[in-house]
Amino acid sequence: MTGRVSTAASPSNSIWRRIHRSDAWYSFITSPTTVVAMMATVVIVLAAVFAPWLAPHTPFDADSVNLGDAFTPPVWAAEGMRTYILGTDGQGRDMLSALMFGSRTSLLVGLAVVLISATTGVALGLSCAYFGGLLDSFIMRAADVQLTFPSILIALLVDGLTRAALPREMHDAMALYVVIASLSLANWVQYARIVRGAAMVELRKDYVEAARVTGASARAIMFGHVLPNVVSPVLVIGTLGLALAMINEATLSYLGVGMPITQPSLGTLIRNGNDFLFSGEWWIAIFPGALLVVMVLAINLLGDWARRVLNPRLR
């Protein structure tokens, strides 16, 4: 790193200037893969967020879908149609629009899972470090037990048991929440462990002692003083966790225990296309698959960059 020493804030030190001079910006702009990954992420996220306005068709509205257009190949194939740039699936749904709505669901689930599991994990990890004792050993034993099993297996089991508890006709309506809950339950452990470890170190430092002396409450010390100092590993795990959550969600949906076809994620779209592989309609499964890989790869690369920037030991 070029270790620039920032001079005292002069009036011309606008926020852009400061960003421009930061180490993070330097390591970002000098790494072409990170820049490409960032651009890919931004394009996909924008397309997903604005899908209801940008998508050329409304693929999951039964009235607007024309069954006669089913199995239209992409536009560059001989039988391709202009209106369906990436072709249609077996129900005549436009693939491009389906992809936009699908990545919307995938991103929504991924972000929700990261948010919930990170919040839970951070809160539990901080409490463990701060209070110690019985609470600490109880939560950490639970974490140990859970960590012996891979997260996708936990998610599958929670998902399976929740489905068994719900009446059959509610499965589709509740699918989004079941998927988010089971993936969050499978992922909180990492956050809790890393935050607990980092917070234990912080709690021994003088500033915490000083805060204690001033009579700050436990909550104020944990969230106001310790949390800001342990947040950077959480950001790194969160980024990589987003990629993992999206893969796991796609896997659940592919296995038929995730999102229903009325509210599909990329995994549901791949499952839907799987049946047509043998009859030559490859695009129905391959496009959502490719989009998923691009998204996950881009997010993983951004996560690697975040780790380089936020972990000074790797410099």
Place this chain on the structure above:
Amino acid sequence: MLAQVGKRVYQAALVMLVVAVIAFGSFRFLGDPVSNMVGPEVTPDEKAQIAAELGLADPLPVQFLRFLGNVLRGDLGRSYQLRQPVAELIVERAPATLELALAAAFLSMIVGLPLGIYTAVRSRSAVAKFAMAASLLGVSIPSFLLGILLIMLFSVDLGWLPSFGRGDVVQVGWWSTGLLTLGGLKALILPSVTLAAFQTTMMVRLVNAEMLEVLRTDYIRFARARGIRARTLYFRHAMRNTMIPVLTVTGLQVGHLIAFSVITETVFQWPGLGLLFIQAVNFADVPVIAAYLLFVALVFVSVNLAIDMLYLLVDPRLRVARR
């Protein structure tokens, strides 16, 4: 040393107990066990009688102990969907999953280990750079998608390999094996490659990182200065110290192989435990889900226990009781 072993065994037993409670709870409280066992034409009186026979009116601890006793005797209840004892189903399906998992573990070892060493030793070569980049891609491809791509290429386009099932199976006692016929081996290729892909990338990255670490140490530098041949240096001196973490991960992989075999088996319609489990989840077949939970936990706990024991044997430092 004995105290350490005892502690590990106690922890393992605790985990199994927790899992048993979860399995019992889901079996008892998710859905109505009686109406799931009998047809819709049964009267409420008969239902009440069956419930009494099953002892559903007893206090919960009594029911739990009875459940534990049944499980220990190998009675895991009957599947709601297949109307067959669950224990029978598991015995029937286990060989398929175990053969798949073993084949995948073998593949990831014979590919991952040499490649990991190579990428560390020749870290600047084009092959090493390519392998490391490919391993990042390997982590980003969901395994079901890889399976689909392999099917597209080798089954649909080239027509070389079957895309589903186990091919020809030979019965050896109660164990049905696909390893003895050409058809069975051909059917094993795509699923085991799919299952092994993620493990292999993990193995390459891990061995690479460990090896780079070891190669930086003083004893390797001195060995090199002594003029020891490169091959002896890498394979005798460096690899030995790389193997300890690799051992752990290999053990943990057994669990991952089982978890991911659920996915692989669904993609390839491989008639193993994973497919059984997914069908059970779709059908809300609680006894099968609970039994699978117990089975997987048992495998995990015993593997982890075995690794811990192995550690105590391999690394003398761990035998000292820590205060």
